[in-house]
Structure formats: C-alpha cells, structure tokens
Amino acid sequence: MDKKLIGVDLGGTTIKFAILTENGDIQQKWSVETNILDEGSHIVPDIVASINHHLDLYKMDKDQFIGIGMGTPGTVDVEKGTVVGAYNLNWKTLQNVKAEIEAGTGIKFAVDNDANSAALGESWKGAGDNAKEVVFVTLGTGVGGGVVTDGKLVHGMGAGGEIGHINVHPGGFECTCGNKGCLETYASATGVVRVARAMAEEFAGKSHLKEAVDNGEEVTSKLVFDLAKDGDKLADMVVDRVCYYLGLAAANLGSTLNPQYIVIGGGVSAAGRFLLDRVDKYFQEFAFPTVRTSTTLKLAELGNDAGVIGAASLALQFK
Template sequence: MTKKIIGVDLGGTSVKIAILDVLGNIEYQWSIPTDISDNGKNIVSDIIRSIQEYLLENSLSLGDIKGIGMGSPGKIDFEKGTVTGAYNLGWSKEQNIREQFEEAFGRPFYIDNDANVAALGERWKGTGDNAPDVIFVTLGTGVGGGIIAQGQLLHGVNGSAGEIGHMVVDEDGFSCTCGNIGCLETVASATGIVNIAKSFASQFDETSELRRLILEHQVTAKDVFD
C-alpha cells in the first residue's frame, strides 16, 4: 500500500480532516465540530481520536502514514510546533500541538498558520499552478492571508506576514478577539456579518425573525444570508 498523508484544517467552527496520497489527491475527507468550551482544552484530543477511529475502521496502521500536516489559526512557531493567541479557539496560552500528535501517532507532524497552509495548497493543487508568487486570502470565521514570493512562503516577524485580518480598518469599530478594536476580521468575516447584523438590529424597531434570533443570541452568518 502506498503511503498516506493526513491533512487537518483547524477552524473556529469545525475541523476538516483529509486522507491524501503523496501526490496531494484527496482520497477521503470528513469534519468534526470544534469544541471551544473550557478554553479549547478538548480540541486536540478530539482530532486525534477522530483520526485514530478512521485508521481503525479502515485497517490502516501508523506505518501506512507518511506524515501529518495541520493549518491552525493563531501565531505559529512552526519549528517548535506550538500555537499561541488562537483566541477564536480559546487558546490564549501556548499550546504544544506537535508534542501531542507525535506522542499519539509517532509520525512526523508539521504545523503552520492556516492561511499559510492554504496558500501552499492552492499553489500546489489549485489555481496557483506552481506560480512563483501567490497571494491567498481566507474568509471564514475570521480573515487570514498567505504570501508566497519567489516560491518561498513568507512568515515575517513573529510569523505574521499574512495576518491581514488584524489590520485596523475602523478605530471606532467592533471589538476583535485579538484584543484590538476595528480589525478587518470584525467586519469582513462570518463573525463580521453577525457584528453588522447586530448593529443594525439595535436600530430596527419592527418585528423580524432575524431580530428575534439576535436578541436571543442565536444568530449565525448563515441566518443573516437566509
């Protein structure tokens, strides 16, 4: 059997997991909810358990796995394999992700910022088509970006080269999970859509289903679009 690669996309709402061949072709993929309760203490163990269950159900051994790669929000020390400041996950303190995965699987583990990993993937298998220079923007629960120049991923100071979501665009705007006010992410993401909807709802006196959901603190970006 040819070796498999496991890819993990860790998001604030869900975790997407994929089994790939060494050429980057997806053979199977699934997702699990991201449990951000208790400062996200169960997130890594949930991912590990889900992968272990898949391997068991499909009669795959650890020897069949070439390596595991993860994209995560937050500040990543890709050399140490740690994550800090992933506030949308409840991770304000440093989390040693590599240590937990290598202990569970005994296979090489690589981690980088989710937008950086997405940029690499888009260059490898997507519209980037192995071009030397690629800029990739991610839109989801938050906003991120990855920059590839002359074939090299740019990390910048503190690994923040592509963190466009935390550029301040409105000094009097909404509070951001990073602690700043008015970041791009507070208006241009799924979170931003909810922020704007709540702002308008506070000025809307008539009855509406969306206003009811907002008042009950149950609204999502999908509700706003629907």
C-alpha cells in the same frame, strides 16, 4: 507502496480530516465535533483518537504516511509546533500539539496557522495553479490570508500575511486589533454589514436595503450582494465601497509582492464574478503598471477543502 499524507483543519466547531496522496488528491475525508470544554484539553486527544481509529478502519499502518499537517487558529510557533492564544478553541495557555500528536500517532507532525494552510491549499491544488508566487485573501467573519513566495509561506517575525489588518482607511472603523481602518472592518462578512449600516444613515433614496436596516431586520453580507445584483441602489453603493477597499489592498499587495495570482476566497467570495470584476477594476486603477499586467486576480476553487489540502502539504517537508 505510495506514501500518503494526513491533513487536519482544526476549527472552532469542527475538526476536518483527510487522507491524501503525495500529489494532494483527497482519498478519504471525515470530521468530528470540536470539544472546547475544559480549556480545550480534549482537542488534541480527540485528534489522536480519530486518526488512530480511522487508520484501523481503513487497515492502514503509520509507516504508510509521510506525515500529518494541521492548520489551526491562534499564534503558531512553526519550529516548536506549539499554539497559543486560540481563543475560539478555549486554548489560553501554550499547547504542545506537535509533541502530543507525534507521541499519540507515531507519525511526524507539522502545524501552521489555518489561514496560511488554506493559502497553501489554494496555491498548490486550487486557483493558484501550483505557482510559486501566490497571495490568498479569505473573506469570512474576519479577513485572513497567507502569502506564498518561492513556494513557501511567509511568516516574517510571526505576523506575516496579516492581510486583514492592512490599513485601507486611516481613522476609519475600529478593529478588534485596536487600530482603525483595517481591511477586515470593511471587507469581511461583518464589515460589509457595517458599511451598509453606515451608508444607510446617509442615503435618502428608495432602497430595500435601507428599509431593512431602518426596520431593524437582519442584514447579512449575502443580502447586500443579492440586492446589489437586483439593482438596489444603496446595496450597489455598499458593494462598490467594499470592492474599492479590497481593490486598494490587492493593489498594495501586488505592488509589494508581484505574485502571479491574488486568490480571493471565503464566504463573501460566493458573490463570484460580481465581486471579483469590481475588485479588479480598482486593482487596475491603483496597482503599479507592471503589476497590472503580470498579477491576476482569481476566485478560490477549493472551498472547504483548502484547509485540509494545505495542511497536508505541510507534511511534505518530511519527505
């Protein structure tokens, strides 16, 4: 009988689960709400209970599984299987997730950071086309990502792949990390709005975006990109500024790592080719000549499934 994998994508509002084949094809999916009450003490028991319940439901046995892999926010010790500092989960103290989940399910367990897991998913079954060298950049509320080289995640001394904190504008916008000018402050969903507000102050022409900012209306990154596509001059300038910083960061990543693909995902990437083509223009301008011809920028393909697929791939180490 073919062995299966379980992938878990742990988020602040939802925990997504999937049962996959060894080749990474999803066979079953479900999700439960994340209960962060009582310092997140319900999260691991809820994960164990949900996995055990669904194995009963599908009449499956723990021996049918190679392992469970999970992507989580916070700082992860991959070797020990612990997580700390996942504040959106209310996990303030060290969590022994590996020991608890293995004890509760009887299945081997591996864990990594959620952005790293999504990077593995895209590199394995998505836009990365199962290449050995892939960089994944995810543009959401912040900017995350992961670096896959020789088919394995780069962890460094623990902070490898912190793509959102590449400095693209020294002395620029202040970041939550304490530095100024991080990519995250310009290219995340909140960063796009920040750029729009800053540029609206200096813009004197006619613009729907400027009117929205000046009138105190809600401005989102989607609105900025939609207005830019419709020809709004200020919105177009904002998008160009954001893509400049993304292209600069991508060029630096390319010149450092020379991956086969740099994959861009996350909510902001919903702008599609309109975003990618502009980022690529600046990438071509700033990258090392050899990198321009050997590294390709692509849009992510897996959407919300990247996390569970990449997490499941962590369990392949137990084969």
